[in-house]
Amino acid sequence: MSAYIPPPQSPVPSGLAEPELARPDGAGALTAAEAAELGLAPAVRSRSLLRRGWDVFAENHLALASLDVVLLIVLFCFVGPLIYRTDQLHTNLTDVLCQPSGAHLLGCDNVGYDVLGRLMIGGQTSIEVGVAAAIVAVLFGTLYGALSGFVGGFADSLLMRLVDAGLSIPYITVLIILSVIFHPNKPVMVFVIAAFYWLGVARLVRGETLTLRTREYVQAVKVVGGGNRRAIIRHIVPNAIGTIIVQATFAVADSIIILAGLGFLGLGVQPPATDWGSMLSGGLQYLQSSQSYWWLIYPAGIAIILTCIAINFIGDALRDAFETRLQRR
């Protein structure tokens, strides 16, 4: 670590860089040209990286099928309600626990909501919260991890101890406490899930940054007078993008499962809104009775499993795609 004491001094070089950029046209243009050249190089490479990644991905039939499954589920949840119209706001006590029939294709739940319609509405919540939480967690975790890994030294140790601390509180207890504290609705669930999930992303990206920051092109940014911010946002993050995309994919599946868990415990979004996990919590009570109400547990459970398996397959294929990129280089 002692070899990297310089970073704490880095405000000095970047402080020198600012007036240089503001100098008369000649010098300024030169710096800009060099910066453009440096900035352009990874941009071109990242585009071909994505295209090559896609080529590998497209060879994976399982991944393509999974992509189709995810698209179908999204269509089902967001376009389905326009075709299969049901009342998902008012409980209907005459239809409580009715059998699947022509009027209700998958029967009704314990307060009379149509289960097929509920599956669509619940799916919207699950997917929206899953994607949003993944985006928030990955964005924040990436910036935090890249900053920590790039700056190094004492600040890095401190920032990472904070992450360690967060990771050593068993996440489920924090999630339960947070959903007790805040009245749970969609934005709150996004915040609650992201509040814990970014920790893992931060640690991963920091590891990636530690190896990237010693590369020549990152060192070169410093030589031509680029600041830390430029190095992190234009050079480190784009080159860690493979890891980040793969992590983001798994984050969506994990967030959907976490949301389902909280929903199952009754601590997720509150009725009349629902998600796939909340739909299952009704199933538990009626499971214990003599008659089996299969439509209370199978549709929502299978929806969760199908979505998450498909997303995990896509994530695995993406990892292969980006790893081959590393092998070919």
Added chain:
Amino acid sequence: MIGYLIRRFAQAILVLFIVTVITLALVHLFPGGPVRAILGPRATVAQVAYYNRLYGFDQPFYVQYVKWVGQLLQGNFGFSVKLNQSVASLIGQDLPKTIVLVALGTIVSLLFGIPLGMYQAVKRYTFGDYALTGVSFLGYATPTFFVGLLLVEWFAVDTHVFPPFAPQSSTWLGVLSQPRALVLPVAAYAFVLYALWSRYMRSSVMDNLVQDYVRTARAKGAGERRILWGHIFRNSLISIVTLLGLSLPTLVAGAIFIEVVFNYPGMGLAFYNAALNVDYEVLLGFTVLATVATILGNLLADVSYAILDPRVRYS
């Protein structure tokens, strides 16, 4: 080595400090503070002030923190007004039962996960490997509680093979004395963990198969069985021990869901009920306990890794 241990220990203390500050701060985030959680929304200003003074909530945060940690160190985890019971006695009563569940589930999952993961690595890219990979993916994508629901549906409601409830006993010996009722909770818990171990074991054994020491063993004429169990198994076990120490948060989370589904009278169920009742003393005490366990688990994992693997040298 000693230097590494000291540094690692100091880090654990720092993490413990940050965690306890965060946890205590969480209590102050409860709507209206901890007072309203206990006295309810109709308490008068005078009642709130009296309660705050009585429990020291009117003092600065750092004073509260020092007092709270002082009490924790003496084994006082607070008192649950809603249960009229000290949190320490609640832990003493419920923790052994949760440990029984977690230990049984972990052992069962390891008994399946390790041999099957090794089988997958040896017979990689065959039908058996793909089938078992499918099972692991299923384990990853299935929420713990849904596994529990399915097992209840199949083996308790449809076929009456096992009871749908976990043993309802107040002691851990009582829980163990009803093995039939334990089968479903332990099986559900083990299934999700199985995915974790088998995937890990598969990749670990595959990494080891191409190592030099395996080639040396082959060159010296060791049989495949001896190579697998005498060399690779023992080497892979090191990382499984580490993984076990790092997996404590997963184990805790799994326990909470299984206990809720099967109404298993352990710490997870008590924590869940405390969450529904906003019983903040219990939430706080359990969280701190689980966190300390996790930090110790991580510490043990690192230390055991350093001791078990002579190649690892920490500067």
